[in-house]
Amino acid sequence: MRGRGFTLIELIVVIVLLGIVGLASTSLIRFGALIFTDIANxxxxxxxxxxxxxxxxxxxxxxxxxxxxxxxxxxxxxxxxIPVVASSYYSAIPETGRSGSQVKAIPPDGYSFTNGQSLVVYPSVKNAQLDVYQDNANKRHLIDSFSQGATGELATFTLTSNTTYAQSSPARRLYIVNxxxxxxxxxxxxxxxxxxxxxxxxxxxxxxxxxxxxxxxxxxxxxxxxxxxxxxxxxxxxxxxxxxxxxxxxxxxxxxxxxxxxxxxxx
Known part of the structure; x- marks a missing residue:
């Protein structure tokens, strides 16, 4: 009995089917890669x-x-x-009619002085303006040095010059800011x-x-x-x-x- 081989038509059909399957597989892989890239992005x-x-x-x-x-x-x-570094409560500040360069306060927890920091007392809004940004508003003064003081004693902030604060805080609160x-x-x-x-x-x-x-x-x-x-x-x-x-x-x-x-x- 003679064995039968593929006819030309059968061979062409197989090649076409393999091409279709390959194209579909490539499209599926490409689509999956696009989805993965989109999700990653x-x-x-x-x-x-x-x-x-x-x-x-x-x-x-x-x-x-x-x-x-x-x-x-x-x-x-x-x-x-303006970022706050630390806050505390003062005992006295230089005010109008009583200028000075030192502020006595409760030592702020974990505070470490860095050059460029300022001491702010009672920042407020006046005439739709934030007065802490105004140099002549006397709400913010540059700190020259800081002394922690002995245990149980007040800390001392020394300002860069004799000055005054425009207004005291009702709660006697102060802020150290960058x-x-x-x-x-x-x-x-x-x-x-x-x-x-x-x-x-x-x-x-x-x-x-x-x-x-x-x-x-x-x-x-x-x-x-x-x-x-x-x-x-x-x-x-x-x-x-x-x-x-x-x-x-x-x-x-x-x-x-x-x-x-x-x-x-x-x-």
């Missing part, structure tokens, strides 16, 4: 955006009362605050600026080289509802709070973070 963006949001939340919660402000040029929006910090959204990127000093008018440029914190932001700064930062100042019945609204572009979609951060109101 989304996970990376989610992780970096969460880091930025958590850092903003943490830093703003430790901001000096009546020091948070924002400005928007339409192309750049900046959020500025220089201001700004977060600015520029061209779809979020930068953090520090160590640039105090300005009576909030700045959007000229603060040195910023640290890139996030990119691919899609907020339209010219639209009020899409502004990344919105500050509501404190009143007698509630704390100040900052609304964060950050939109991150992901391929054809967006990842949106929208939350409020409450700032202490105990000057």
């Amino acid at each position: 989304r996970d990376e963006i989610l992780s970096s955006s969460r880091f930025v949001i958590e850092r903003l939340n943490r830093e703003l919660r430790e901001a000096l009362p009546n020091s948070v402000r924002e400005t928007n040029t339409g192309a750049i929006q900046c959020l500025e605050y 220089q201001p910090v700004s977060y600015c959204v520029i061209g779809g990127k979020l930068y953090r600026y520090s160590q640039y000093g105090y300005y009576a008018t909030q700045q959007t440029i000229g603060m040195g080289a910023g640290v890139l914190m996030a990119d691919i932001l899609t907020n339209d700064l010219s639209v009020a509802l899409e502004q990344p930062f919105s500050v509501t100042q404190a009143t007698l019945t509630r704390n100040a709070y900052v609304t964060l609204y950050l939109k991150f572009g992901i391929n054809d979609g967006e990842l949106v973070f929208n939350n409020e951060v409450h700032v202490a109101n105990a000057p």
Whole structure:
């Protein structure tokens, strides 16, 4: 009995079927790779955006009362605050009619003096202006040195010059602060600026080289509802709070973070 081989038609059919199966397999693998890449990109963006949001939340919660402000040029929006290093209670401060260069206070827990720090007493809002940024408001003075004092004794803050504070705190509270910090959204990127000093008018440029914190932001700064930062100042019945609204572009979609951060109101 003669064995039968493949006919030409059968061979062609087999080749076509193998091609179809191979093409389908390639498309499936390619589609799976695209899904994996998209998920990986989304996970990376989610992780970096969460880091930025958590850092903003943490830093703003430790901001000096009546020091948070924002400005928007339409192309750049900046959020500025003054970070608190430590706080305590004083026994006496140099006031109007009684100038001096020393402040006696309860030693702040775990405090270590660093050059460039300032001593703030009773920061407030006057005529819609945050007076702690005004050099002539006498709410903030540069610290020259700090003496812890013996156990059970008051600590001594020595200021850089004889001066006075404009007003005493009703609770006799003082704050040790570092220089201001700004977060600015520029061209779809979020930068953090520090160590640039105090300005009576909030700045959007000229603060040195910023640290890139996030990119691919899609907020339209010219639209009020899409502004990344919105500050509501404190009143007698509630704390100040900052609304964060950050939109991150992901391929054809967006990842949106929208939350409020409450700032202490105990000057």
